[in-house]
Amino acid sequence: xxxxxxxxxxxxxxxxxxxxxxxxxxxxxxxxxxxxxxxxxxxxxxxxxxxxxxxxxxxxxxxxxxxxxxxxxxxxxxxxxxxxxxxxxxxxxxxxxxxxxxxxxxxxxxxxxxxxxxxxxxxxxxxxxxxxxxxxxxxxxxxxxxxxxxxxxxxxxxxxxxxxxxxxxxxxxxxxxxxxxxxxxxxxxxxxxxxxxxxxxxxxxxxxxxxxxxxxxxxxxxxxxxxxxxxxxxxxxxxxxxxxxxxxxxxxxxxxxxxxxxxxxxxxxxxxxxxxxxxxxxxxxxxxxxxxxxxxxxxxxxxxxxxxxxxxxxxxxxxxx
Amino acid sequence: xxxxxxxxxxxxxxxxxxxxxxxxxxxxxxxxxxxxxxxxxxxxxxxxxxxxxxxxxxxxxxxxxxxxxxxxxxxxxxxxxxxxxxxxxxxxxxxxxxxxxxxxxxxxxxxxxxxxxxxxxxxxxxxxxxxxxxxxxxxxxxxxxxxxxxxxxxxxxxxxxxxxxxxxxxxxxxxxxxxxxxxxxxxxxxxxxxxxxxxxxxxxxxxxxxxxxxxxxxxxxxxxxxxxxxxxxxxxxxxxxxxxxxxxxxxxxxxxxxxxxxxxxxxxxxxxxxxxxxxxxxxxxxxxxxxxxxxxxxxxxxxxxxxxxxxxxxxxxxxxxxxxxxx
Amino acid sequence: xxxxxxxxxxxxxxxxxxxxxxxxxxxxxxxxxxxxxxxxxxxxxxxxxxxxxxxxxxxxxxxxxxxxxxxxxxxxxxxxxxxxxxxxxxxxxxxxxxxxxxxxxxxxxxxxxxxxxxxxxxxxxxxxxxxxxxxxxxxxxxxxxxxxxxxxxxxxxxxxxxxxxxxxxxxxxxxxxxxxxxxxxxxxxxxxxxxxxxxxxxxxxxxxxxxxxxxxxxxxxxxxxxxxxxxxxxxxxxxxxxxxxxxxxxxxxxxxxxxxxxxxxxxxxxxxxxxxxx
Ligand SMILES: Nc1ncnc2c1ncn2[C@@H]1O[C@H](COP(=O)(O)OP(=O)(O)O)[C@@H](O)[C@H]1O
Ligand code: SF4
Ligand SMILES: [Mg+2]
Numbered sequence: 043x044x045x046x047x048x049x050x051x052x053x054x055x056x057x058x059x060x061x062x063x064x065x066x067x068x069x070x071x072x073x074x075x076x077x078x079x080x081x082x083x084x085x086x087x088x089x090x091x092x093x094x095x096x097x098x099x100x101x102x103x104x105x106x107x108x109x110x111x112x113x114x115x116x117x118x119x120x121x122x123x124x125x126x127x128x129x130x131x132x133x134x135x136x137x138x139x140x141x142x143x144x145x146x147x148x149x150x151x152x153x154x155x156x157x158x159x160x161x162x163x164x165x166x167x168x169x170x171x172x173x174x175x176x177x178x179x180x181x182x183x184x185x186x187x188x189x190x191x192x193x194x195x196x197x198x199x200x201x202x203x204x205x206x207x208x209x210x211x212x213x214x215x216x217x218x219x220x221x222x223x224x225x226x227x228x229x230x231x232x233x234x235x236x237x238x239x240x241x242x243x244x245x246x247x248x249x250x251x252x253x254x255x256x257x258x259x260x261x262x263x264x265x266x267x268x269x270x271x272x273x274x275x276x277x278x279x280x281x282x283x284x285x286x287x288x289x290x291x292x293x294x295x296x297x298x299x300x301x302x303x304x305x306x307x308x309x310x311x312x313x314x315x316x317x318x319x320x321x322x323x324x325x326x327x328x329x330x331x332x333x334x335x336x337x338x339x340x341x342x343x344x345x346x347x348x349x350x351x352x353x354x355x356x357x358x359x360x361x362x363x
Numbered sequence: 364x365x366x367x368x369x370x371x372x373x374x375x376x377x378x379x380x381x382x383x384x385x386x387x388x389x390x391x392x393x394x395x396x397x398x399x400x401x402x403x404x405x406x407x408x409x410x411x412x413x414x415x416x417x418x419x420x421x422x423x424x425x426x427x428x429x430x431x432x433x434x435x436x437x438x439x440x441x442x443x444x445x446x447x448x449x450x451x452x453x454x455x456x457x458x459x460x461x462x463x464x465x466x467x468x469x470x471x472x473x474x475x476x477x478x479x480x481x482x483x484x485x486x487x488x489x490x491x492x493x494x495x496x497x498x499x500x501x502x503x504x505x506x507x508x509x510x511x512x513x514x515x516x517x518x519x520x521x522x523x524x525x526x527x528x529x530x531x532x533x534x535x536x537x538x539x540x541x542x543x544x545x546x547x548x549x550x551x552x553x554x555x556x557x558x559x560x561x562x563x564x565x566x567x568x569x570x571x572x573x574x575x576x577x578x579x580x581x582x583x584x585x586x587x588x589x590x591x592x593x594x595x596x597x598x599x600x601x602x603x604x605x606x607x608x609x610x611x612x613x614x615x616x617x618x619x620x621x622x623x624x625x626x627x628x629x630x631x632x633x634x635x636x637x638x639x640x641x642x643x644x645x646x647x648x649x650x651x652x653x654x655x656x657x658x659x660x661x662x663x664x665x666x667x668x669x670x671x672x673x674x675x676x677x678x679x680x681x682x683x684x685x686x687x688x689x690x
Numbered sequence: 691x692x693x694x695x696x697x698x699x700x701x702x703x704x705x706x707x708x709x710x711x712x713x714x715x716x717x718x719x720x721x722x723x724x725x726x727x728x729x730x731x732x733x734x735x736x737x738x739x740x741x742x743x744x745x746x747x748x749x750x751x752x753x754x755x756x757x758x759x760x761x762x763x764x765x766x767x768x769x770x771x772x773x774x775x776x777x778x779x780x781x782x783x784x785x786x787x788x789x790x791x792x793x794x795x796x797x798x799x800x801x802x803x804x805x806x807x808x809x810x811x812x813x814x815x816x817x818x819x820x821x822x823x824x825x826x827x828x829x830x831x832x833x834x835x836x837x838x839x840x841x842x843x844x845x846x847x848x849x850x851x852x853x854x855x856x857x858x859x860x861x862x863x864x865x866x867x868x869x870x871x872x873x874x875x876x877x878x879x880x881x882x883x884x885x886x887x888x889x890x891x892x893x894x895x896x897x898x899x900x901x902x903x904x905x906x907x908x909x910x911x912x913x914x915x916x917x918x919x920x921x922x923x924x925x926x927x928x929x930x931x932x933x934x935x936x937x938x939x940x941x942x943x944x945x946x947x948x949x950x951x952x953x954x955x956x957x958x959x960x961x962x963x964x965x966x967x968x
Contacts, residue, residue, distance in 0.1 A: 099592055101583075130594030144589035146604050148611075148683060157603075158593045191683040207593070373803065380804045384813070394822035505955075509893060509947030511900040514919065514940030521928040521936075576958075618807045619840050626811035630901055644812065648819050648905060656816050663812045671807060 046214055046247050047073040047096070052109035054095040055271075055318070063319040064107070065091040067271035070346070075214065078241060078248045080258040080279070082294065083268035084315055089251045090139055092268070093219045096249075097134055098126060114214070132162045134215040135208040139251075141201045141221055145192035151203055152188040158207050177206040180240065198229070205237065212244060219251045234261060255294050259283065264352075267291045270316050270326035273346060277353040287355040289333050325358065333359060366685055370675045374668050381664040385657045386435050389420045390428075398422055400651050404448045412446055419445050419654065444658040449650035455658045458643065463662065465535055466639030470628040473559040474670075477566035477624070482613065484567065485574025486606045489582065501575070507568030513630035516561045520634060523557060530557045533636035558635045566624045573616065577609035584608070607681075614678040621670050625663060696960050706952030709945055717762040724756040728913050736925070738932060745934045749925040754935055757918050761939065764914035768830055768899045769946065773892030775834035780841030780887055781877075787842070788849025789872055799846065805839035814898060818907040825909045829899055837894045841887040848880045855879075882961040889954035893947045900943050915939035 054066040065088040073079050081089055094100045096111055098118050111118040113133065118126065138144045146154060155174040159165060165173065175185040181202040192200060201221060208216050218237070222230040234250075238261050241248055250262060258265065258279070266276040267288065275288040286292045293311035313330040316322050324340040325331070331339065338358050346356040389397045397420035401413060408416075417423050419438075421431050438444075444455040484504075488497045507515075524532045530553070536542070537550040581587065582605055590600045613620075629641030636642060640659055647655040679685045697703050716723060726732075735751040737743055745754035787798035817832050818824070852858060858875045866875075902908045903916025906924075910917050918939040922928075927935040 094588075097592070099588065101588055101591075127594045127596070130592060132594070136592050138585060138589060138592075140585045143585040146586045146590070146608070148607050148681065149603065157595060157599070161593075161595055161599070191687075193684050194687065204589075373800075376800065377804050377807050381808055384808075385816075388817065388820050392820040392822070396820045396822055399822065505951055506944060506948055509897070509951045510944040511897055511904070511919075511940055511947075513901060513904050514936070514943065517923070517928060517936055517940070521933055525928060618803075622806075622809045622811075625809045626898075626901065629811060630904070633905070644815065645905060648815060648907065651819070653819070656819055660812050660816045663809050664807075667807060667809050 044075045045072045046075045046077075046114060048110075048112040049096060050110045050112075052092070052095060052111065053107040054091055054100060054105065054109075055107065056091075056103045057105050058103055061319050065271050065318050066095055069109075069271075069273050071266060071273060071276060073215070073247055073249065076241070076245050076247050078238065078250065078261065078263045080255075080262035080265045081249060081251045081268060082255045082258065082265065083253065084294075085253050086318075087268045087315055088271040088318065089253075089268055090219050091271075093136065093217050093249065093251055097130070097136060097217065099136070128162065131158055131213065132211045133213055134217065135211070135213045136217040137204055137208050137219065137221040139219040139221070139223065141204045142197050144204055145200055147192055149191075150188070151190055151192070151195070155188070155203075155207055155210065158210050162211055173210070177210055178203070180209065181206040181236070201233075205233075209240065209244065209246075213246055215247045215249070216241075217249045217251070220253065222257075223253075230257060234258075267294065270322060271318055272326065272356065273354075274327070274356045275354065276346070277355075281350075281353055287349065287353070287360060288327075288357050289331050289359075290327050325356075335359070366679060367676070370672060374672055377668055378665065381661055382436065382439055385661060386432055389653060395422075396651075397653060400448065400653055403651060404451070407451060408448065409452075412448075412452065415445060416448070416654070439661075444661075445654040447647075447652055447655045449646065449652040449655065455654050458655060459640070459658055459662060462638060462640045462643040465637060466628065466632065466641065467666075469555055469558060469632070469637065469639060470562065470625070473562040474566060474621075474624050474628075476559075477563045478570055480563065481567035481570030482574045482606075482610060485571040486578060486601065486609070488571065489575045489578035490601050490605070492579075500571070504568040504571045504575075507565055508572060510565060511630075512561070512565050512627035513634050515565055516558070516631045516634035519557055519561050530554075533634075535638050554637075558631050558637050561631050561635075562624070562627055565627050569620060569623060570613065573613055573620070574606075574609060577612050578605055581605050581609040611678065611682050614674050614681070617674040618667075618671050621667055621674075625667060629663075697956060700956045700960065702952045702959070703956030706949040706956065709949035710953070713762055713766055713942075713946055713949075716759060717766050720760045720763055724753075724759040726753040726756045728752065728757045728760040730756075736930060736932065739934055745938055746932055748921060748935070754918070754938075757913055758915065758939055758942065761913050761915045761918055762942070764826065764912055765896065765899065765916065765943065765946065768826065768833075768914070769892045769896040769950070772830050772833045772837065772895035772899070773888050773950075775830065776837040776891040776895070777841060777884060777888040779834065779838035780845055780891070781884060783838065783842035784845025785849055785872055785877070788846040789853065789868070789876070795846075799843075802839045802842045802846075805836065806843065808836075810836045810894075811898065811901060814902060815905065815907060818902060824907070826912060829902055829908050830895075833895050833898045833902075837891050837898070841891060844887065845880060845883060848883050849876060852876050852879055882957055886954050886957040886961075889950045889957065892950040893954070896943060896947045896950065900940075915943050 049072070050070045052066055052069045053064065056063040056065065069092060081092070083089055091100070091104065094104065095106050098106070098111070100106060106119070109119070113129070116129070121129070145151070152174060155177065156170045159170060159173060174188060178185050178187065183199055183202050183206065187195060187199065187203070195203065205221065222233050234257060237248070250258065252258060262279050264276065264278045265282045266273045267290065268274070269290050275282065275286070275291045282291065283295070286295055290311070311330055316326050316329070322343070324342060325334070325344055328334050328339045334340070335358055342358070344356045344358045344361055346354050347361055348354050349360050397416070401416055401422070405413075418434070424431065426434075442456060444459075447453055447455045447458045450458045484500065488500050491497055520532065524530045531537070535551060535554050536547065537554070542550055587600065587604055590604045595604070629644060631637070632639045632641030633645045640662060644656065644659045646652070647659060698707065729752065731751040733743065733747045733751040733753060735747055735749050737747045739746050743753050743755065745758065747753060748757070783798055783802060787795045787802070813836050814832050817835070818828065821828050853876070858871060861871050861875050899908070899914070900916040900919065903910070903914060903920050904923065906920055908916060910920055919936055922932075922936040922939075927933070
């Protein structure tokens, strides 16, 4: 197939002198060109670490422990720093979870957009200006804000500026780490649709991270569910929504109110996710799982296996044990 | 603009506070220090000078405190600081005027150099946090920063002027007469090198540590990671993203830092017998010349206030948030 | 208080603590460690170092090593007491101003900022110059008076942060008294900052005391590292080649100052996660 990104057995986390948080555990997945992949899971399950890890952006104490990452057949784990720098933004860009704080407070929006372009392609001042206006236009921000400083923009506007910046060089992949969490649900949904629109126009692939599964309904091509640093289920979206296999996915889907229709009382998942700085024996979901099989699930961690075509799940209910 | 106005008001309040300290101190201290001084110089001063001193320090007067205070503020406003008893009959203002250029030259230039060097070093050391030179530089900065400045000056003077004889032992220029033009300029520079080096080295440590801390703090901000994500060159991130933000607290903490530097300058001048304000203050202290001391105190306070004011203005230029109203 | 443990594990604070404790030991056991009485003028004046007098003798024939050992007491004492008093003033000013807010805050902070901006050493010098009777306590008084402002400012901003914490708000809602809120909800949570401040103020005190003594504004008959330096300078020790006389007390002041600075920095590092070594 047309794989753009191949991640294999990725392990990553945070290393301190006296302990280590193992936040991404043996994660493997592939992403095709132009694909919209959603990654969902409760807060603290390692989504951001995975996102940063995949583009080698983990800052100390964050670290990739092992694994391989191939982008467009280039091995990101082996590439030298300067080549990696050149690939960034041009090949893949990222919108951060903390989008409100990612703009440099002392530089004008103009300078920051210019910077994200001019270190990768040669452009004259007037070309830069034209491009910057185009980009702001794309995300519905008036170009008069080019000369504003970040503190003069509202939260939503900053968010849009960052999204515009992420698209500046027409990258092949845009990673979005909960880019809309600070906004209200309706606005979130609208921005997501706009982003999807842009994707269809410009043809880039998206990894969209969220803790709110309902947000991605009818938008993403495929979905991966993370729990305790692992991908525990992955499938094309329709399949997953129609028939969630993993007990955690099932729980997650029923812990958010449906977007349309009557709001029912939520019956989320009881308990908390495990501490990622400790070793986990058996299935990480075992303590919270309603369907656990004693003597099996607490002994062996299930592997992610393809149960039906393109439908992967890591659960002993399905691997015949 | 509102920010600048606030600074101006603060400038005036502080100036008033310093003036008031000068007024109250001699009147409040037990043991009538001013009378002791007048008694000591009795024989050498003419009656006019004595009565001027008595007025200045509120001795043998029937005027109310408030009236004295009002008169005092009037004299200060007109630049009438009285007569120096140790340089009698020269006016304090005149004595001070001779010392000021030396201090402004020495302290001004070395402080700026120290600030720039220290800040650059702080940036470097935090950016290359785990390099060998960083783990070397930080403890050294700690040591430099906790040294008594005058002691360091003594050692520098001893080693480079006395033992090696590379530099003069003190003074501001060669006393051999007839120096002029370039030769005089050279002589002045030559005499300034050791004291300047002392000030730069001691002041640098503090600014380096401050900048290092600020940098480390800023480096974990999200906009730094975002800059890396954009594939900006390291130099660009180091200077325009990290350092550009990390330097801001250096300006807000400027008041305290400059106080330390001034102490260093005063003591360095004393050690090198450099004829600036610090050395003059020392002589005033030795000779119990209160009018001179007070004028010097006032001068230093104003100089520090001006330096702070400049720092405030630069800050407004550097931080857009300060420009548009906020704190 | 798991910080206490971390404090002793941190390399910076460990070095700081070791230096500091060495000085404490020297100060306590000075009479036993010092080879001679520090005041005895029984020796040939202005000698260089020898086996009898490791650091040589003063202009009036005192043993310099014995003076340095005894001087530890006063230098240490001035540093600690002054640091303590200055910190106490900082705490009172910072807490009151931050907690009460409003006009009280404005007034106290203006006073604090004035003290911050008026250069410390010149102020100390002129106050001391007006004091007729000089002694250790006047020095302590003057330095404390000028050394509290920075601490008051940092403590105040900490109070402002703490005031908005949920448990403090809860106490306010349940009608606890101000004293209760200040002393059981706020103060315990800023202890580390107070400790850091204490060390900072102690550095300032040690250095200022040395400077004052050096200028002859202290009590030159007392024996501290600062007065030893004063006498060394007054007798032109360096010009006579007796460099140990000036070098050693200065070095000790620097070491003591550094030990406080290291402990200050370590506390900072432990409580500000951003500064923690990664
Ligand atoms: N900078 C960091 N330093 C230390 N631990 C971190 C850091 N960032 C995240 N973690 C830890 O890693 C785990 C996964 O976090 P994260 O990837 O942010 O999850 P998510 O994005 O799904 O909320 C959590 O246990 C979190 O505490
Ligand atoms: S493996 Fe067992 S415990 Fe884990 S999710 Fe499946 S049934 Fe539940
Ligand atoms: Mg996250």
